[in-house]
Amino acid sequence: GESVGLHLPTLSVQEGDNSIINCAYSNSASDYFIWYKQESGKGPQFIIDIRSNMDKRQGQRVTVLLNKTVKHLSLQIAATQPGDSAVYFCAENSGSNYKLTFGKGTLLTVNP
Amino acid sequence: DSGVTQTPKHLITATGQRVTLRCSPRSGDLSVYWYQQSLDQGLQFLIQYYNGEERAKGNILERFSAQQFPDLHSELNLSSLELGDSALYFCASSPRDSSGYTDTQYFGPGTRLTVL
Numbered sequence: 102g103e104s105v106g107l108h109l110p111t112l113s114v115q116e117g118d119n120s121i122i123n124c125a126y127s128n129s130a131s132d133y134f135i136w137y138k139q140e141s142g143k144g145p146q147f148i149i150d151i152r153s154n155m156d157k158r159q160g161q162r163v164t165v166l167l168n169k170t171v172k173h174l175s176l177q178i179a180a181t182q183p184g185d186s187a188v189y190f191c192a193e194n195s196g197s198n199y200k201l202t203f204g205k206g207t208l209l210t211v212n213p
Numbered sequence: 214d215s216g217v218t219q220t221p222k223h224l225i226t227a228t229g230q231r232v233t234l235r236c237s238p239r240s241g242d243l244s245v246y247w248y249q250q251s252l253d254q255g256l257q258f259l260i261q262y263y264n265g266e267e268r269a270k271g272n273i274l275e276r277f278s279a280q281q282f283p284d285l286h287s288e289l290n291l292s293s294l295e296l297g298d299s300a301l302y303f304c305a306s307s308p309r310d311s312s313g314y315t316d317t318q319y320f321g322p323g324t325r326l327t328v329l
Contacts, residue, residue: 135317144215144303144320145256190256200246200258200271201318 113210120178122207124191127172131193135201136165136176140187148176148189178209186211216240217321219304225327231292234324238285238306244268245287246307246318247279251300262287263309294328301325 114120126134132153137145149160151167151174158165164177174191188208192201216239226232238245247259249272258271262281273279276294281287291298301323307316 137320144217144322145305146215147317147319150317192256200261200269202258203256205255 110205111208111210113212114181116181116183116211116213118181120176120181120185120209120211122176122178122189122191122209124174124176124204125172126174126191126193128193128195128202129169129172130195133194134165134167134174135192135194136163136174137190137192137203138185138187139190139206145190181209181211183211183213185209215319215321217304217306217319219302219321219324221324222322223325223327225329226294227329228294228296230294230328231290232294232326234289234291234302234304234326236287236289236304236306236321238287238304239319242306242308242319243285244307244309244316245281245285246305247273247287247289248303248305248320249300250303250323256303259289291326296328299326299328 135150136148138148139145149163149165151158151165156167162179166175188206190203190206192203218237220235243264246261248256250256259273260279261269265281276292279289303320303323305318305320307318309316
């Protein structure tokens with residue numbers, strides 16, 4: 102069935118450290134994955150995406166890794182800043198429909 | 214700012230009432246998606262429209278309906294409201310139909326609905 106879940110509901114890091122947020126998915130047909138950041142009172146904000154024909158993609162201070170063998174997705178944030186504090190969602194799409202299936206989110210707290 | 218706008222920002226109403234939420238997609242985007250976010254269910258896809266036509270349905274109740282107008286803005290109508298309908302409602306947009314190719318969806322700021 103379709104499900105996307107997060108291993109850790111909360112993550113607390115020190116400013117300047119690297120953060121890793123993990124996500125597991127169960128739909129082996131999923132071919133597109135996105136990470137969103139949601140700050141309190143705001144809508145989800147696109148961070149980075151990756152298609153299933155890739156295993157790594159880098160953005161500005163963020164890297165997404167995709168391991169299709171174990172159906173695992175991770176978001177790495179380098180030099181985490183207080184402004185990175187938010188809930189992070191992974192989402193997946195199998196391509197056969199139009200909806201995104203979201204995980205439940207991980208709360209990242211960056212301590213100064 | 215994603216470029217997606219939603220009104221109103223907050224809405225407080227009573228059980229049994231009907232409300233309409235409005236969304237304007239990013240300039241040039243043809244697809245509009247509606248999502249519901251509640252504490253116990255997370256972000257749930259409700260429905261998608263592309264260029265005025267319904268394209269996909271998710272976990273949308275029969276009491277809820279939506280439409281997309283020729284100017285591409287969309288409205289989500291919620292009727293016979295129940296306490297459990299209290300949630301954040303997000304609209305997202307993307308450029309294309311996503312048929313066989315998934316577009317990134319850009320989200321609006323949401324409408325917080327409180328049903329008393």
